[in-house]
Amino acid sequence: MPALPRTLWIALMLQLAAQQFGGVWGAAIAGVITGLLVQSGRAILVAALSAALATTLLLVLTAVAGGKIVAFAGTIGSNFGLPGWGVLAATLLLPAIQAGGMAGFVSRVLALRRVRTSAP
Amino acid sequence: MSRTASSTVALASLLLGAGATWLGAFGVGTVPPVGRLLSPAVGLWTAARDDLPREAVGRIPGLTDDVDVRYDQRSVPHIFAATDLDAVRAMGYVVARDRLFQLELQARAGEGTLTELVGDAALSVDQETRRLGMPRAAEQRWATADTTGQLGRVLMAYAEGINAYRAALPVSQYPVEYKLLNRAPREWQPVHSLHLFNRMGFTLAHNPVELRLLRARALIGDRAARDLFDSDSPVQEPIQPNGRATPRDALLALTPPGNGDTLAVRLLSLLRQPDAIPASPLQFARDRADHAADAETHTSRAFASNNWAVGPARSANGHALLAGDPHLELTLPSIWYEVHLVVPGVLDVGGVTIPGLPGVTIGYTRDFAWSFTNTGADVMDFWQESVNDARTPSLYQLDGAMVRFVDTRIELYRNKRGDVIAVDTVYYTHRGPMHRQGTQWLSMRWTVLEAGEELLGFFAGIKATDASAFLDSMARYYKAPAQNIIVADTAGTIAIRSTGMYPIRADSARGMDIRDGRTRATDWIGVRTVAQYPQSVNPAQGYLASANQQPVDPQRDPLYLGVDSHFEIWRALQINRLLRADSAMTPERMGRLHTDPGSVRADRLMPYLLYAARAQMRNGDSTASLRHAEALLARWDRRYTRDNTAAVLFEAAIRQTSTMLYDELLAPATGTAASLPSESRLLQLFADSTNVWWDDRRTADTREIRDVVVARALATAYDSLTKQYGNPAETPWTWSRVAHARPRHVLGLEGFSAPPTPIDGGRGTLNPSVGSRRATFGASWRMVADLGPVPQIRAVYPGGQSGNPGSPRYLDRLAMWGNGQLDSVRTPRTAADLAPADTRATLMLTR
Numbered sequence: 001m002p003a004l005p006r007t008l009w010i011a012l013m014l015q016l017a018a019q020q021f022g023g024v025w026g027a028a029i030a031g032v033i034t035g036l037l038v039q040s041g042r043a044i045l046v047a048a049l050s051a052a053l054a055t056t057l058l059l060v061l062t063a064v065a066g067g068k069i070v071a072f073a074g075t076i077g078s079n080f081g082l083p084g085w086g087v088l089a090a091t092l093l094l095p096a097i098q099a100g101g102m103a104g105f106v107s108r109v110l111a112l113r114r115v116r117t118s119a120p
Numbered sequence: 121m122s123r124t125a126s127s128t129v130a131l132a133s134l135l136l137g138a139g140a141t142w143l144g145a146f147g148v149g150t151v152p153p154v155g156r157l158l159s160p161a162v163g164l165w166t167a168a169r170d171d172l173p174r175e176a177v178g179r180i181p182g183l184t185d186d187v188d189v190r191y192d193q194r195s196v197p198h199i200f201a202a203t204d205l206d207a208v209r210a211m212g213y214v215v216a217r218d219r220l221f222q223l224e225l226q227a228r229a230g231e232g233t234l235t236e237l238v239g240d241a242a243l244s245v246d247q248e249t250r251r252l253g254m255p256r257a258a259e260q261r262w263a264t265a266d267t268t269g270q271l272g273r274v275l276m277a278y279a280e281g282i283n284a285y286r287a288a289l290p291v292s293q294y295p296v297e298y299k300l301l302n303r304a305p306r307e308w309q310p311v312h313s314l315h316l317f318n319r320m321g322f323t324l325a326h327n328p329v330e331l332r333l334l335r336a337r338a339l340i341g342d343r344a345a346r347d348l349f350d351s352d353s354p355v356q357e358p359i360q361p362n363g364r365a366t367p368r369d370a371l372l373a374l375t376p377p378g379n380g381d382t383l384a385v386r387l388l389s390l391l392r393q394p395d396a397i398p399a400s401p402l403q404f405a406r407d408r409a410d411h412a413a414d415a416e417t418h419t420s421r422a423f424a425s426n427n428w429a430v431g432p433a434r435s436a437n438g439h440a441l442l443a444g445d446p447h448l449e450l451t452l453p454s455i456w457y458e459v460h461l462v463v464p465g466v467l468d469v470g471g472v473t474i475p476g477l478p479g480v481t482i483g484y485t486r487d488f489a490w491s492f493t494n495t496g497a498d499v500m501d502f503w504q505e506s507v508n509d510a511r512t513p514s515l516y517q518l519d520g521a522m523v524r525f526v527d528t529r530i531e532l533y534r535n536k537r538g539d540v541i542a543v544d545t546v547y548y549t550h551r552g553p554m555h556r557q558g559t560q561w562l563s564m565r566w567t568v569l570e571a572g573e574e575l576l577g578f579f580a581g582i583k584a585t586d587a588s589a590f591l592d593s594m595a596r597y598y599k600a601p602a603q604n605i606i607v608a609d610t611a612g613t614i615a616i617r618s619t620g621m622y623p624i625r626a627d628s629a630r631g632m633d634i635r636d637g638r639t640r641a642t643d644w645i646g647v648r649t650v651a652q653y654p655q656s657v658n659p660a661q662g663y664l665a666s667a668n669q670q671p672v673d674p675q676r677d678p679l680y681l682g683v684d685s686h687f688e689i690w691r692a693l694q695i696n697r698l699l700r701a702d703s704a705m706t707p708e709r710m711g712r713l714h715t716d717p718g719s720v721r722a723d724r725l726m727p728y729l730l731y732a733a734r735a736q737m738r739n740g741d742s743t744a745s746l747r748h749a750e751a752l753l754a755r756w757d758r759r760y761t762r763d764n765t766a767a768v769l770f771e772a773a774i775r776q777t778s779t780m781l782y783d784e785l786l787a788p789a790t791g792t793a794a795s796l797p798s799e800s801r802l803l804q805l806f807a808d809s810t811n812v813w814w815d816d817r818r819t820a821d822t823r824e825i826r827d828v829v830v831a832r833a834l835a836t837a838y839d840s841l842t843k844q845y846g847n848p849a850e851t852p853w854t855w856s857r858v859a860h861a862r863p864r865h866v867l868g869l870e871g872f873s874a875p876p877t878p879i880d881g882g883r884g885t886l887n888p889s890v891g892s893r894r895a896t897f898g899a900s901w902r903m904v905a906d907l908g909p910v911p912q913i914r915a916v917y918p919g920g921q922s923g924n925p926g927s928p929r930y931l932d933r934l935a936m937w938g939n940g941q942l943d944s945v946r947t948p949r950t951a952a953d954l955a956p957a958d959t960r961a962t963l964m965l966t967r
Contacts, residue, residue, distance in 0.1 A: 023162045023292075024155035028141040044133065058160035067168035072926045076164055078871035079300075091158040091165070094144055098155075101137020108130030112123065 007038055011046050015054035019095060027051045031099030035106025039114075043107035048100030052092045059091070147302070157299055162292040164299055167926035171218075172961045180209050180284040180965055182277065189214060189963040190954045192946045195921040195929045196470075197963070198460040200951045204579075205277040207461040208478050210965055212281025212308075215457055217963075219475040219923040220305055221295040222453050223282065225866055226476050227312035230319030231255050236534050237303060238867070240541055243533060250531045251546055253553035254322065257569040258314035271576055275310035278478035282308040296925060297867060303536065314572060316476035321568030323448070324494045325601035327684050330502050332795035333632050334391075337384035340377035340784050345384075347375045348797040349632070351498075351683035352674050354804045357692045359604055359616060359666040360654040362673035365700070367693055371804045376812030377784040387504075387634070391558040424687055425493035426714075426886055426899075427606040428665035428695050429614040431658060436704040440608035440907040443710045444482060444491020445899040447888065450863035452874060452930070454919035456481075456901050462949065469582040470947060472901050472917070479578040482901060484913050484947075487585045488609035489905030493666045495602040495618050498682030499567040501625070501644070503637030505554055507561050516549055516561075517638045526550055551643065563637055565644060567621040571599040587613040588657065594619050595650045604654075604666040610907045616664045617655035618671045622648040622681060630680045652679070663699045667691035667886075689800045690721040690884035707906040711914060713886060714902045715940030721799075721884030722758035722770060728806045729753060729773055732830035746831055749773070749838035752848060760882040762856040765848060767882055772837035773830075774802070780829050781805065783816055855882070861889040861938065862896045863918050865925070872925040874918070877938040887940070889918075904942060914942035 011034045018026035034047040063069045073091075074084030142148070144155020157163045172191060180187075185202040187210040192198065197214040201207035216223060228234045232249035234242035249255065265272050286305050298305060329349070336345035356368040427444035435441050448455055459480065460470035471483015482491050507513035508522055515522040527548040535541045547554045547561075554563040577597030584590040587609040594605055595617065602620020607613075623644040625631060635642040654671035656664055669692035671681060697720060698713055699705070733750035749769060756766030778796065785793050805813055809826035816824050845853050860876035881887025889898025903915040918937040922929035936943060948954040 019159065020161045024145045024153070024159055025141065026159075026161070028137060031137060055160055059165060062160060062165055062168055066170045067165070067926070069165070069168055072165070072168035075871045075925060079869045080871075087158070090154065091160070094140055094155055094158055097140040098137055098144065101133045101135070101140060103137075104133030105130050105137060108126050108133060112126050112130065 005046075007042075008046055008050055010037065011050035012053055015047075015050045015095070015099065016057060019051075019054050019058060027054075027095030027098040028102045030054075031102030032106050034099065035103035036110070038103065039107050039110045041107070041111075044100045044104035047103030048096040051095040051099035055092050055095050059088075152300070153302060156302070164296050164926075166292050167296045167924050169926065170929075171922055171924050171927045172929065174961050176961070176963045178213060178285065178288065178963060178965050179967065180213055180281055181967060182280040182284075183209055183965060183967045186967075187965040188951045189965060190948070190951050190959055191961040191963070192954055193958050193960050194458070194943060194946070195932075195960060196458045196460060196946065198462065198946070198948055198951070198954060200462050202463065204461075204463050204466055205273060207463050207467070208274055208277040209281040209284075211459060211461060211473065211478060212278040212283075213285045213965060214281075214459065214963070215473065215475045216282040216285040216308075218921055218929075219453055219457055220282075220286065220289075221297040222866060222923050223308065223312075223475045224305060225297075226319060226474075227308075227316045230258065230315035230317070230322070231312070232531070233534070235541065236536060236538070238301060239536055243542055246533055247531075247542070247544060249319075249322070250544060251553060251555050252322070252326075252564070252566070253546065253548065253569050254318040255315060256527070256529060256546075256548075256553075257572075258311055258318050261314055261572040262311040270579065271573060272310070274478050274575060274579065275313050278313060279308045279310045295923060296872075300869075301536070313477055313575075316474065317572070317574065318568060320474065320477075321571065321601045323601075324603075325497070325499050325566075325568055327496065327498065327682070328500055328502070329498055329632055329683055330634050334384050334388055334634070335787070335795045336785060336797075337381040338388045339380050339787070341375075341379055342381040342384070344375040344377045345381070346632075347372075348801060349683060349795075351630070351670070351680055353670040353689050353798075354800055355689050355693065356673045356675075357669060357689065357696050358654070358673045358676075359618060359664070359669060359671040359692075360656050360673075360676070361659045361661050361664070362676055363660075365661075367696070368673065368675075369803075371807045373808050374801070374804050374811060374813060389558075390560050391562075424496070424668035424691075426665075426667045426691055426695060427491040427493050427604065427616075428663065428699060428713075429606050429608040429616070430663045430699065430705045430710070431614045432612040434662040434699075434703050434705055436706045437906070437908065438612075440610070440612050440614050441705055441707055441710050442489045442491065442606065442608035442614070442905045442907065443713065443903065444493075444606065445714050445886075445902040446482065446492060446494075447898055448900040450861060450889065450896040450898050450900060450918050452863045452865045452872060452919050452925075453923040454863070454900060454917050456917050458915070458917070458921065458945075460947065464950075467582055468947075468949065470913070470945065471903070477575070479575050480582065481578070482903065484903075484905050484911055485582055485584075486610075486911065488587050488590055488607055489903070489907060489911060489913070490581075490590060490605060490607040491903060492603040492605055493668055495604055495620060495671065496668055496682055496684030496687050497602045497618075497620060497622055498631040498680070498684075499600060499602060499621065499623065501565050501623070501631045502634045503549075503551060503563045503565075503642065504634050505549060505561045505563050505637040510559070510561075512545075513547060513561065516547075516554070516563075518550075519639055525554075549637070551637070562634065565623075567600040567602070567623065570621065573597045574599065586611060587615045591615055591617050591619070591655075595653070604668075604671065606664060606666060608905065608907050610909060610911065612907075613658055614664055615655070615657040616666060617650075618653050618666075618681075619650075620653075622653075624648060631682070648679075654681070661700075662703075663705075665692065665695040665699060667695055684798075688721075688798055688884065690719065691886055691888070693720040694718060694884075694886055707904050707912065707914065710904045711902075711942045712940065714899060714904075714942075715880050715887040717760040717764075717880040717882075717885055717887075719758055719760060719882070719884045722756075722760075722767075725774060725802060725806065726753065726756075726758055726770065728826070729770070729830055729834055732827040733834055735827045736831035741831065743835050745835040745838040745842075748848075749834045752838075753834075760855060760859075760885050760887075761880050762854070762859075762878045764855050765852040767855050768845070768853040768858050769834075769837060769841060769848075771883065772841055773834045774799075776833035776837045776840075777830055778802070780816065780833050781813060783818065784813070860896075861898055861918065863934070864896065874931055874934055877918075877934060879938055880940060899937075902937070902942060911947070913945035913947065915945050916942050 018030035
């Protein structure tokens with residue numbers, strides 16, 4: 001197995017399943033679960049990274065199935081005056097922000113709760 | 121980290137995460153729900169792959185038996201069904217599979233509900249559609265249709281096929297346009313096909329010539345205007361052969377422009393729309409918008425269609441040959457979808473269908489092939505009505521009494537959310553819809569609103585076994601939009617008939633003036649019989665051709681059919697010239713004629729340009745521009761090949777000549793030409809060098825003649841092009857730099873439109889596929905049929921079978937079309953006839 005931390009692997013699997021079946025809500029839901037699992041400052045990074053990686057993998061699967069991802073990114077972009085790389089970047093960035101944000105919120109709230117319950 | 125810092129990070133994280141999710145799911149303001157669009161699982165990316173799996177199955181509950189669909193390597197579905205209704209169901213399914221969004225868009229265009237799909241921007245288009253009475257006509261037709269009759273059963277079967285596909289389609293697989301618009305496909309109703317048919321009527325038979333003539337009369341006087349907009353062509357090369365071996369020139373001198381006709385001036389002022397009132401049937405507002413936005417579009421619209429057939433005596437292989445290329449706006453996806461239906465012992469028909477119409481519009485059977493061109497007939501008339509209340513009328517005057525309207529409809533226009541964004545009241549007299557135009561009320565009668573059984577003509581026609589029977593089937597049912605239907609069969613018959621409903625007006629009137637609505641005496645009093653239609657079967661000349669020219673030589677039959685100033689005589693002259701010159705025609709040469717770069721227009725007009733330039737130079741005009749322009753044109757072979765360097769100058773010079781020549785037609789208020797006649801009129805004026813038309817009324821002390829104006833136009837055009845494209849000696853003005861065909865996406869989306877495609881051809885040639893900034897018009901389908909014992913069909917259209925911009929089948933035919941090539945059409949009799957190597961995919965449809 002590659003040397004990815006175990007939590008990142010779990011988060012990645014979560015993101016893959018959530019984005020594939022949860023559509024636009026998937027990244028955020030998986031981000032919440034990642035926050036619950038990690039419960040530390042690393043949650044934001046783990047969730048964001050796993051979301052972007054999952055999106056990349058799903059795009060790669062589309063490419064493997066015959067999709068011309070880069071060319072189609074250019075096609076979509078030219079409808080809005082954007083370069084193709086801009087469309088690709090937005091595709092990766094949006095779920096990363098969704099997941100990272102939700103994971104960060106959950107993990108911080110849990111951290112605050114731990115501080116409160118452990119106080120003398 | 122302190123509690124405060126942790127709380128701040130938590131809050132910021134929530135805002136970011138929830139905000140991004142909200143933006144992704146619902147959008148904010150004008151920003152669309154980008155998450156739905158960009159999601160690899162459900163967004164636009166799902167369209168980035170081949171959308172025709174090698175094997176697939178589908179269910180259509182209404183089927184009586186399984187239907188086997190085989191897609192060949194050209195992505196054409198060959199439908200093998202047990203009954204004709206099953207074949208229609210399957211056709212609905214396969215069309216929806218490739219063109220679901222286009223289906224809905226086109227039907228909504230005819231229904232006047234585009235705003236519900238694309239938003240408020242389409243309001244003026246919807247208003248025009250509804251004020252023309254199109255949705256009402258379709259709804260009434262469906263409401264009164266016998267649903268157990270042939271028409272009803274066909275429309276319902278087609279709807280079943282579309283809806284079966286739609287119902288099984290997951291959201292993730294919706295066409296990209298629905299995702300961009302954040303909409304879902306709606307259920308297809310049988311009446312939607314009738315809406316779409318009306319829309320075709322609008323495209324092909326909406327020609328309110330009354331307005332153009334009225335404007336011209338107001339500016340140059342009655343006689344001069346009627347000469348200019350005369351329905352008789354200055355050169356006669358009619359569709360129904362007139363027995364001549366050469367075109368008949370009828371270059372009558374045109375009445376010089378005079379003072380405006382006072383009655384026309386008065387009526388025009390009464391009809392003029394305030395700026396705040398949107399487009400109405402007479403198009404004042406739309407014309408103004410078009411002029412302001414893009415005058416080239418008007419020029420582009422001048423192009424129409426070609427079809428021709430050669431009898432066995434003039435073909436090299438002794439078979440009848442047929443060719444056709446309807447010229448329409450070139451869109452992506454194409455207006456056409458290629459399909460082949462086989463029901464053993466019942467029908468075997470292939471060709472192109474319009475997505476939304478359950479039939480093959482142009483195509484072939486085992487026995488014959490057919491194609492269409494537009495007649496441009498005047499089938500739309502207007503009456504000035506007197507009403508009891510100028511603002512909210514309830515009665516109109518008829519034969520001395522005030523009578524109630526036949527119908528009054530409140531039209532509600534809704535946006536994408538379903539909110540009402542505008543309301544209209546449309547009144548209907550016994551003639552048709554009535555609308556306020558300026559301070560007046562005009563009612564309208566239009567054959568398109570009285571049509572509706574045309575599909576029956578197609579269904580009966582494709583079961584015919586010879587050319588004549590096919591034409592007779594069409595004549596029985598086909599009313600509008602009137603078409604020149606050409607057909608050739610395997611027995612060697614070639615035939616053409618201008619088929620449709622042609623009104624006969626009271627007191628032998630033409631339909632070029634707004635009539636008095638207060639009496640029934642001005643109404644239509646009948647329609648021409650089939651025997652009176654322009655037509656010909658196996659003419660002595662051995663061939664037939666139509667290219668939107670005047671169908672019958674007025675020396676043979678002076679009856680008025682109509683005048684469409686967009687139509688010109690050039691293509692008809694060119695086809696006839698080429699067909700006369702070849703007594704051993706081959707299918708290959710027929711195919712090459714589609715993109716023949718020769719131009720009768722250039723051949724007939726160019727000598728006047730050169731003559732004028734040389735005359736002015738002899739008279740001492742030493743302008744460098746004029747000398748260079750003359751030299752450049754003199755070297756031109758007058759062919760619109762993509763590497764020629766003079767056609768650009770010729771086009772600009774003719775355009776400039778028209779501008780200078782028709783200065784009397786400039787509307788004082790806007791400075792733009794209020795109405796321009798057919799370009800064919802130039803022939804009459806070029807032949808009449810001192811006609812007052814050549815005089816520029818703005819130079820009071822000088823009387824210009826033809827050569828002065830033409831030479832000036834040539835020099836001006838040269839200067840203008842030098843400014844635009846550089847010195848032609850250094851950067852030649854090659855045609856491919858300037859003239860392109862560019863099919864555009866149906867929503868005008870730049871990224872989903874085709875790249876500019878250089879072509880051989882231009883205005884007046886057989887391939888006039890040149891676009892403006894807003895649209896390209898041209899050959900939307902090219903077909904050549906060799907009617908031997910086993911018909912051989914070759915065809916192409918600009919685009920591809922798939923409506924998905926991410927599909928490899930979206931544009932796969934464009935290069936072939938651009939190069940003027942045709943592809944071999946497969947015509948398997950059974951599923952087994954299509955070789956595995958030629959089978960791209962299969963689809964099994966079951967109950």
